Amino acid sequence: MSWLQAPFSVIRPAHDADDDAIWAILEPVFREGETYCVARDISRDAALEYWTGGSHEVFLAEKNGICQGSYFICPNQEGGGSHVCNCGFVTAAAARGKGVARAMLGHAMTTARNSGYRAMQFNFVVSTNTRAIAIWQGQGFATVGRLAGAFNSPRHGFVDAFIMYRTL
Amino acid sequence: MSWLQAPFSVIRPAHDADDDAIWAILEPVFREGETYCVARDISRDAALEYWTGGSHEVFLAEKNGICQGSYFICPNQEGGGSHVCNCGFVTAAAARGKGVARAMLGHAMTTARNSGYRAMQFNFVVSTNTRAIAIWQGQGFATVGRLAGAFNSPRHGFVDAFIMYRTL
Numbered sequence: 001m002s003w004l005q006a007p008f009s010v011i012r013p014a015h016d017a018d019d020d021a022i023w024a025i026l027e028p029v030f031r032e033g034e035t036y037c038v039a040r041d042i043s044r045d046a047a048l049e050y051w052t053g054g055s056h057e058v059f060l061a062e063k064n065g066i067c068q069g070s071y072f073i074c075p076n077q078e079g080g081g082s083h084v085c086n087c088g089f090v091t092a093a094a095a096r097g098k099g100v101a102r103a104m105l106g107h108a109m110t111t112a113r114n115s116g117y118r119a120m121q122f123n124f125v126v127s128t129n130t131r132a133i134a135i136w137q138g139q140g141f142a143t144v145g146r147l148a149g150a151f152n153s154p155r156h157g158f159v160d161a162f163i164m165y166r167t168l
Numbered sequence: 169m170s171w172l173q174a175p176f177s178v179i180r181p182a183h184d185a186d187d188d189a190i191w192a193i194l195e196p197v198f199r200e201g202e203t204y205c206v207a208r209d210i211s212r213d214a215a216l217e218y219w220t221g222g223s224h225e226v227f228l229a230e231k232n233g234i235c236q237g238s239y240f241i242c243p244n245q246e247g248g249g250s251h252v253c254n255c256g257f258v259t260a261a262a263a264r265g266k267g268v269a270r271a272m273l274g275h276a277m278t279t280a281r282n283s284g285y286r287a288m289q290f291n292f293v294v295s296t297n298t299r300a301i302a303i304w305q306g307q308g309f310a311t312v313g314r315l316a317g318a319f320n321s322p323r324h325g326f327v328d329a330f331i332m333y334r335t336l
Contacts, residue, residue: 037245077205077292080320081329118326121315123291124245145313145331147289152248158286161249163313163331 009068009100011107014058019048021060021067025092026051033154035129036088040154051088059107061100068095071104073111076121085117089132101135109139112168119167126151127160141166177236177268179275182226187216189228189235193260194219201322203297204256208322219256227275229259229268236263239272241279244289253285257300269303277307280336287335294319295328309334 014022026047033040038050052058056072069091076086087108091100112120122141125133133143145163153159182190194215201208206218220226224240237259244254255276259268280288290309293301301311313331321327 033248036247037249038247040247042247077318079204079206079208079210080201080294080322081205081292081318083320084315084318119316119318121318124249126248144315147252147312147331147333148287148335150245150249150252150287150289150333152251154248163315165315165318167316 009061009063009103011059011061014060018060022070023048025070025090029090035126037124061104068092069100069104071108073108083117084119084121085112086121105139117168122164125162125164127162128153128156136164177229177231177271179227179229182228186228190238191216193258197258203294205292229272236260237268237272239276241276251285252287252289253280254289273307277336285336290332293330293332295330296321296324304332
């Protein structure tokens with residue numbers, strides 16, 4: 001089953017057969033090391049485990065069969081914190097600036113509400129990732145926390161990270 | 169090797185042989201479900217994996233061979249976030265109010281500095297856990313974030329959780 005999310009893109013659940021497409025998007029982002037807290041030399045297998053493993057539900061944004069982006073959704077905590085979800089988003093370099101991340105976020109919020117989550121939390125938004133922050137803010141996310149110097153950016157050195165949150 | 173931390177307590181690295189002692193402290197805390205984001209019916213094995221697994225370094229506070237508390241320390245994130253550590257602390261019911269948590273926190277901050285960490289972050293301090301919050305604040309931790317309604321307390325319903333942070 002798939003959902004028509006926006007004119008440019010279909011967002012659908014990801015399958016094992018999508019691993020190559022997802023890795024092709026993740027690899028340059030992880031190698032650059034500016035937005036996600038993973039080792040820059042992470043292996044393909046470890047990266048796919050990071051993105052699709054555990055309790056992650058994974059989706060893919062496609063246009064004409066080309067993967068434009070992916071996101072995962074999972075509980076941010078277990079037990080008494082399991083009504084708040086966490087998501088990760090990644091957009092293919094060639095598809096940036098076309099609304100793919102915003103469409104995926106809209107899809108994720110619908111998925112989250114349908115799953116019974118009451119809020120969505122991003123635990124670590126690097127403060128230099130201004131494009132993502134603008135998108136999250138535009139969709140109602142508030143910066144509820146600041147972690148001083150919590151990210152060591154290859155390009156900028158130690159920079160702050162934000163916790164962003166919204167009820168659903 | 170062990171460290172004499174305070175008159176009442178020795179804090180030392182934990183070993184596999186300490187699993188029973190650690191579980192004896194964790195079980196009532198996890199079953200009560202008021203402070204940690206774990207399922208209240210978590211199994212012994214899953215609880216010990218939660219406490220001692222992955223990259224956790226685990227310590228034990230003892231008095232006369234009786235385990236009074238335990239803490240773990242680990243990187244809070246990988247990659248660009250690995251210079252910030254995370255810790256979890258638990259005190260035996262019978263040992264509360266005797267400074268065990270404060271002694272363990274002091275030990276943890278020393279361990280963290282010796283390991284090269286630049287900051288310590290607590291990701292999810294339940295707002296009703298006022299005893300812990302007072303101890304963390306007393307040791308220089310700032311509340312840098314508030315997560316509205318992020319914890320479903322068995323006793324209080326939906327309550328806020330805090331992110332607490334300090335540089336080392």
